[in-house]
Amino acid sequence: MALVERETLALPSGASPGVAIEPLGVLARPHTKTGWRSWVSTVDHKKIGIMYGAAALMFFIVGGLEAMLIRIQLAQPNGTVLSADVYNQVYTMHGVTMVFLVIMPMAAAFANYLLPLQIGARDVAFPRLNALSFWMFLGGGLFFNTAWFVGGGGADCGWFCYAPNSGVVFSPTHGVDFYAVGLQIAGAASLIGAVNLIVTVLNMRAPGMTLFRMPVFTWMQLVVQFLLLFSLPVITVALFLLTFDRSFGANFFNISQGADPLLWQHLFWIFGHPEVYILILPSFGIVSEIIPTMSRKPIYGYPFMVFSGIAIGFMGWGVWAHHMFASGIGPISVAAFSLSTMFIAVPTGVKILNWMATMWGGKITFNTPMLFSAGLVAMFTIGGLSGVTHSVAPADTQQTDTYYIVAHFHYVLFGGALLGLFAGMYFWWPKAFGLMLNDRLGKVHFWLMLVGFNLTFGPMHILGLQGMSRRIQTYQPSDGFTFWNRVATFGVFWIATGMLVFLYNIYSSWSSWKKAGRPNPGADPWDARSLEWSIPSPTPEHNFDVVPEIHAQDDFWHRKYGEDEKGRAVRIAATEDVVQKGDATDVHLPSPSFYPLILASALPIIGYGVIFNRLIAIPGAVLFLFGLYGWAFEPATEPDDHAGDGGHGAHGGGDHDGAALAAPSTEEAHVG
Amino acid sequence: MAETLTASAEGGHAAHDDHGHETNTGITNEKLGMWLFLGSECLLFGGLISTFLLYKKKLDTFPGFENTTIVRLGRNVYDIPFTSVSSFVLLMSSLTMVLAVSALTRDDQRRMRTWLLATVFLGATFLAGQVYEFTAFVKEGLGFTTNIFSSAFYTLTGFHGAHVLIGIIILMTMFARSLQGKLRARNAETLEIAGLYWHFVDVVWVVIFVVVYLIK
Numbered sequence: 001m002a003l004v005e006r007e008t009l010a011l012p013s014g015a016s017p018g019v020a021i022e023p024l025g026v027l028a029r030p031h032t033k034t035g036w037r038s039w040v041s042t043v044d045h046k047k048i049g050i051m052y053g054a055a056a057l058m059f060f061i062v063g064g065l066e067a068m069l070i071r072i073q074l075a076q077p078n079g080t081v082l083s084a085d086v087y088n089q090v091y092t093m094h095g096v097t098m099v100f101l102v103i104m105p106m107a108a109a110f111a112n113y114l115l116p117l118q119i120g121a122r123d124v125a126f127p128r129l130n131a132l133s134f135w136m137f138l139g140g141g142l143f144f145n146t147a148w149f150v151g152g153g154g155a156d157c158g159w160f161c162y163a164p165n166s167g168v169v170f171s172p173t174h175g176v177d178f179y180a181v182g183l184q185i186a187g188a189a190s191l192i193g194a195v196n197l198i199v200t201v202l203n204m205r206a207p208g209m210t211l212f213r214m215p216v217f218t219w220m221q222l223v224v225q226f227l228l229l230f231s232l233p234v235i236t237v238a239l240f241l242l243t244f245d246r247s248f249g250a251n252f253f254n255i256s257q258g259a260d261p262l263l264w265q266h267l268f269w270i271f272g273h274p275e276v277y278i279l280i281l282p283s284f285g286i287v288s289e290i291i292p293t294m295s296r297k298p299i300y301g302y303p304f305m306v307f308s309g310i311a312i313g314f315m316g317w318g319v320w321a322h323h324m325f326a327s328g329i330g331p332i333s334v335a336a337f338s339l340s341t342m343f344i345a346v347p348t349g350v351k352i353l354n355w356m357a358t359m360w361g362g363k364i365t366f367n368t369p370m371l372f373s374a375g376l377v378a379m380f381t382i383g384g385l386s387g388v389t390h391s392v393a394p395a396d397t398q399q400t401d402t403y404y405i406v407a408h409f410h411y412v413l414f415g416g417a418l419l420g421l422f423a424g425m426y427f428w429w430p431k432a433f434g435l436m437l438n439d440r441l442g443k444v445h446f447w448l449m450l451v452g453f454n455l456t457f458g459p460m461h462i463l464g465l466q467g468m469s470r471r472i473q474t475y476q477p478s479d480g481f482t483f484w485n486r487v488a489t490f491g492v493f494w495i496a497t498g499m500l501v502f503l504y505n506i507y508s509s510w511s512s513w514k515k516a517g518r519p520n521p522g523a524d525p526w527d528a529r530s531l532e533w534s535i536p537s538p539t540p541e542h543n544f545d546v547v548p549e550i551h552a553q554d555d556f557w558h559r560k561y562g563e564d565e566k567g568r569a570v571r572i573a574a575t576e577d578v579v580q581k582g583d584a585t586d587v588h589l590p591s592p593s594f595y596p597l598i599l600a601s602a603l604p605i606i607g608y609g610v611i612f613n614r615l616i617a618i619p620g621a622v623l624f625l626f627g628l629y630g631w632a633f634e635p636a637t638e639p640d641d642h643a644g645d646g647g648h649g650a651h652g653g654g655d656h657d658g659a660a661l662a663a664p665s666t667e668e669a670h671v672g
Numbered sequence: 673m674a675e676t677l678t679a680s681a682e683g684g685h686a687a688h689d690d691h692g693h694e695t696n697t698g699i700t701n702e703k704l705g706m707w708l709f710l711g712s713e714c715l716l717f718g719g720l721i722s723t724f725l726l727y728k729k730k731l732d733t734f735p736g737f738e739n740t741t742i743v744r745l746g747r748n749v750y751d752i753p754f755t756s757v758s759s760f761v762l763l764m765s766s767l768t769m770v771l772a773v774s775a776l777t778r779d780d781q782r783r784m785r786t787w788l789l790a791t792v793f794l795g796a797t798f799l800a801g802q803v804y805e806f807t808a809f810v811k812e813g814l815g816f817t818t819n820i821f822s823s824a825f826y827t828l829t830g831f832h833g834a835h836v837l838i839g840i841i842i843l844m845t846m847f848a849r850s851l852q853g854k855l856r857a858r859n860a861e862t863l864e865i866a867g868l869y870w871h872f873v874d875v876v877w878v879v880i881f882v883v884v885y886l887i888k
Contacts, residue, residue: 125701195708203695203704229712237719241827250816250823252723258730259820267719632845 043127049113063097095159107282117532120206135600136189144182163253208550220285235271283420295362308347341391368442372423379415404464452494459484599627758801765794779857
């Protein structure tokens with residue numbers, strides 16, 4: 001498979017695309033470049049990135065509505081909107097959706113779209129596996145949400161689903177089964193994506209693009225993919241054990257048989273803490289791109305930025321038990337994990353200071369992406385500081401399972417990760433779609449979000465310290481929680497309004513752009529620094545006409561600007577002269593394929609089989625094998641694409657067949 | 673037909689070498705991807721082995737369960753000589769795998785197919801041994817759901833067995849491809865990558881055999 005990808009880097013002369021081609025696989029090779037077929041069969045990292053983003057936004061709306069239900073229920077004492085049972089389901093589904101189906105795929109959207117562009121590659125290393133990752137994530141996410149309709153209700157064990165609450169005794173509906181199988185599928189998707197993106201970054205950089213010339217975003221995503229690679233198998237084990245317990249009568253979490261409930265906690269958090277950095281580091285990368293651009297300064301302390309990211313990646317493995325201080329893990333463990341948790345704040349602090357130093361003395365433009373980025377720096381600092389208070393174990397035992405924890409992780413995940421992702425959307429929207437989002441509406445969106453966010457989650461610090469339990473379905477007037485709960489519920493409507501403004505902004509920016517005759521924002525609307533801005537907007541299908549040669553960090557910037565004798569930046573070339581035209585016509589790209597979708601759609605069917613009736617799994621397994629072998633024997637690129645290039649054409653088919661075989665074995669082994 | 677294929681294979685081989693240098697690391701994408709995946713697999717088996725060790729110890733100390741039939745079952749069902757032989761068989765399959773890859777780099781199709789079949793046969797023998805062992809255990813009363821130890825035992829060894837099975841399917845697919853004349857010296861790396869997976873599964877068994885069967 002990769003041979004093909006490597007060949008696409010070259011620009012051999014070849015047959016023009018779109019020639020009628022004899023199908024080699026069982027299914028006819030899809031050829032359309034527009035319409036729904038071009039989307040479901042695409043292997044283009046850009047289209048896959050956009051689909052990741054769209055799916056994540058859809059799940060964000062679902063998870064957001066669940067959040068609003070929670071807040072409406074808690075708006076007043078003795079709330080009756082949700083029963084205790086439904087309340088358990090709603091907060092569980094909200095948490096799982098936001099973590100696994102919103103922030104992770106949204107970050108994957110940026111990773112997919114941008115990593116190849118930022119390192120100067122034509123696509124990812126394994127384009128079909130990339131499509132498979134997306135379809136598996138979507139299938140897993142939809143499967144998980146069908147629990148509402150066919151599972152007798154959603155999962156009701158909290159997002160970390162502690163044993164024995166997750167057992168059949170305490171959770172007799174199928175919700176937890178959907179949790180276990182759905183996350184298994186989504187997790188396998190992320191694992192495949194991680195292998196793919198690591199290989200891409202390590203192997204497919206343009207000439208001169210050394211590791212330490214890569215943009216910080218690429219670096220942070222590389223760290224994230226390594227974290228995914230090594231943490232996902234651990235949750236895979238945990239979810240398998242849970243499924244075996246619930247569906248096959250195993251005893252892993254059967255307390256009456258002497259099982260240890262802490263086993264789940266350890267397995268979950270060994271995954272779960274790296275997961276925290278998996279969620280935040282992509283946003284750190286995004287703002288590390290935006291802040292230098294909008295401050296018109298290079299990032300301050302690039303090596304510190306990179307190494308602090310790597311340090312977070314390593315240290316993230318040594319802090320998991322700080323989630324378990326109240327579980328009775330013993331004084332030595334508590335002391336050790338307390339210390340390591342305090343230490344991990346250091347590299348994060350380095351990042352905060354570096355962003356501020358980047359802004360310091362810069363010519364800052366406070367447009368929407370910059371506002372969201374600054375919002376991240378401020379809000380994440382609050383969340384980070386409340387996080388440090390958890391590392392103090394005696395304090396943590398007071399805070400565990402209170403609203404103080406809820407406040408903390410919403411400050412880092414909403415105030416951190418999500419604000420960063422919105423910043424990225426405003427920043428790269430012109431690159432992906434060829435139109436700018438309205439800046440005025442964007443600012444309205446930002447301020448509504450920021451104020452609403454602080455109104456919602458700020459009071460939770462106070463509620464938590466007052467002793468309000470996390471996940472409690474309601475409270476009494478005598479508890480004294482009423483006022484701040486009202487404020488929090490008031491705030492959530494600000495956030496919802498902000499989201500409506502964002503959605504309206506997408507629509508109105510698009511329609512006014514269309515009315516204005518589809519003006520092109522140009523390759524480089526922000527006067528930015530990294531390679532993706534050196535090609536036209538929207539990105540042409542083949543990315544780069546000519547693979548760029550890299551001579552420095554922020555190479556594209558240095559092509560536009562030099563230094564005068566006082567060290568100030570002076571323009572040395574017009575942007576139009578240094579950007580590529582995007583008019584290359586004879587670039588070979590990996591051919592689209594239906595097999596990723598077919599393979600991915602088999603997995604939820606097998607999932608239903610495991611949960612309901614083994615017979616349902618049979619058509620799923622048949623579909624799976626069909627997809628697998630169809631994939632393996634379908635060349636990644638049609639041999640005819642090499643016509644006119646004898647040597648390549650002759651050996652092309654065989655190579656692709658063989659190489660393609662190795663690829664599906666990867667996910668087969670995992671899923672199996 | 674065969675002649676043209678060989679000729680183009682040689683041309684392709686040179687091109688292939690060039691491609692190898694085109695990646696930044698000098699390692700092809702497929703091979704790097706497989707190494708990364710195997711790194712991930714270490715954590716998968718690490719989690720399963722930890723679970724097994726925890727529950728092996730736990731069963732002995734569970735109040736009220738000391739010296740009950742179930743605990744004795746958990747400890748005494750192993751047939752070490754039998755499992756040693758099947759472990760040896762699996763380890764030997766790594767040798768035949770290496771010989772198959774080596775034969776393919778010389779484009780010696782006949783030997784390559786022989787060693788490939790030998791590898792499949794040895795792997796299948798190991799699997800058959802595992803099936804026999806599981807059946808014997810169940811007959812003695814140690815089922816998957818019997819206790820925490822048995823759940824952990826069957827899950828760990830079963831996961832390994834599933835990996836062997838997947839390896840066998842991959843190797844048989846390779847064999848079928850070679851019969852079609854599509855597995856040539858120029859794509860020896862494909863077989864080498866399949867071999868990496870196979871060796872990994874063997875190495876994991878060494879750990880599992882020590883941890884599960886040999887450590888008291």
